[in-house]
Amino acid sequence: MAQDSGSIEALLHEDRTFPPSEEFKKQANISDPNIYEEALKDPEAFWAKFADELDWIKKWDKVLQWDPPHAQWFVGGKLNVSYNCIDRHLTSARRNKAAIIWEGEPGDRQVYTYWDLYREVCRFANGLKSLGVKKGDRITIYLPMIPELPIAMLACARIGAPHSVVFGGFSAEAIRDRLNDSQSKILITADGGYRRGNIIQLKQNADESLDGAPSVEKMIVVRRTGHADENMVDGRDIWWHDLVEGQPLTCEPEPMDSEDMLYLLYTSGTTGKPKGIVHTTGGYLVGTYATTKWIFDLKEDDVYWCTADIGWVTGHSYIVYGPLANGATTVMYEGSPDWPDRDRFWAIIAKYGITICYTAPTAIRTFMRWGEEYPERHDLTSLRLLGTVGEPINPEAWVWYWKNIGGGRCPVVDTWWQTETGMVLITPLPGITTLKPGSATRAFPGIEAEVVDESGAPVGPGAGGYLVIKRPWPAMLRTLYGDPDRYVEQYWARYPDIYFTADGAKIDEDGYFWLLGRVDDVINVSAHRISTMEVESALVDNSKVAEAACIGRTDEIKGQAIVAFVTLKDHVTGSEEIVAELKRHVTTKIGAMARPDEIYFTGELPKTRSGKIMRRLLRDIAEGRTLGDTTTLADPAVVQALMEQYGEEE
């Protein structure tokens, strides 16, 4: 039967490809496919060209020093990231251009021109200095999505104090661990933030986190909600507005070495303890600048919106540093997409005439479920480019986004990268790449990615394997904070001198990459990265729990959902109350995003004869799959019992 070629059904039943339109190509920042070959011939020259577009206090002597697995980029160069993101735009008409357009959840709005941003960053940087902050001191930032967050980051960058941003959804304990690991001197927070009409109690969490974090001398508090003025602690807490009052409006940017630390950002790995990813100055700025410019095809009059939270790396690289280094207008929204109604994102796009929108597949799947009536309420014709990040996107969601948000007119760039990579590494270039829904397509020019088997040999087209990166890239992590051995072990031990991503992937006959998810014990819940070990340690921390094992189960909306299998101590019997208690416990230990969706009690966990928990079997049980190999199992009856229980409760 003939199908209407414009319908979703038709799109889904064919292997459609989406070449760039002539119109898009003509105006694209980069449209010459030879760039791939050229860049790989001399990657250092390729990156140096971008570096030349930035402002250096002193030019580098050497582009790359590679002593595997340690890279230094733009060796000997001196620059300041805040200068590059702000001051260098002040000498042209960009001075009066909106740098940040911010909208609060209740509907309040602030616009910072580059000149405004300059003044606010300088004032706050001077405020930090007045508290004794010096180059190299670490500063933890625990703020909602308000303008003070990028202002604080840029002020830190201006004076050379590395920041460590902790996502506002983390609990007091999680903040404390990060404060102690980074030995932060200052904690910056707000009294609260708005989310789905409620106030998030940030100050309360921040207060609790300081109980047992002796390195912190001062807490700076932004008054956002005004609901907790009485909670200020004399001698320790300072209001942001008091600190900046009367501060000079200029602050000399600190000359930073290319390899000085710009920030650290904690992320989940395979152990219970989060890793402090270290990003440095020169290479990180060049990498985020270049990728923002080419992948988002950024132009002077674009209004660019990345919907991520700055608490994650996406916000660092693609709300703050990449866009501002390009002199772009970057939009920030504080709250939830369904407040006051499910059309909030589309209302924002229409209101500010947003031209580029970058979001996560989990959000797109949620919008799909809510239905087309919400985007249909608004004029989305300002959009010209769409992006996704954080997890694999299913072709159905890709096509929905392309059709219902992009009006069938906007290329969709599916960008693969990690906290560790600092910048996007696998992505389409919208003026060059023929898109395939569900594929992140090709490595960015200058990046050499490969899919290999256990032995490190490249797998052929269609076969699955491990995604690796074969050359250093400018924004790569330099080490793990305070744990250089783990850096080597985690990323460089499996294949000599090659970066191990811990992602599975396949390459198709056109050389396109298809990401298949993590191959380690990291779960991706709504594009948030959570370690199974972290959730397990939080569970066994509860006095009723003897043992716990967590796995990620496929979830239609969230990508993955957390399922926990728990063995209780002898005298305790499982009940609904204990399920609720354990969920609360994980929320307190880590944060709500790590709360298990389902908890199952079991007399025993399936283990190998050597005592290792067989998570693979638990995954099979949770997914309702036929069981994989159980021959190494110590007691097959355990699995049988679990399967029966799981089957009953579903």
Ligand code: PRX
């Ligand atoms: O599994 C990959 C997945 O997210 C992981 C990195 O998570 P995080 O460090 O929190 O950074 C997220 C934002 C960059 C990766 O190891 N991932 C990220 N982007 C994609 C993706 N999986 C498939 N397709 C993507 N576009």
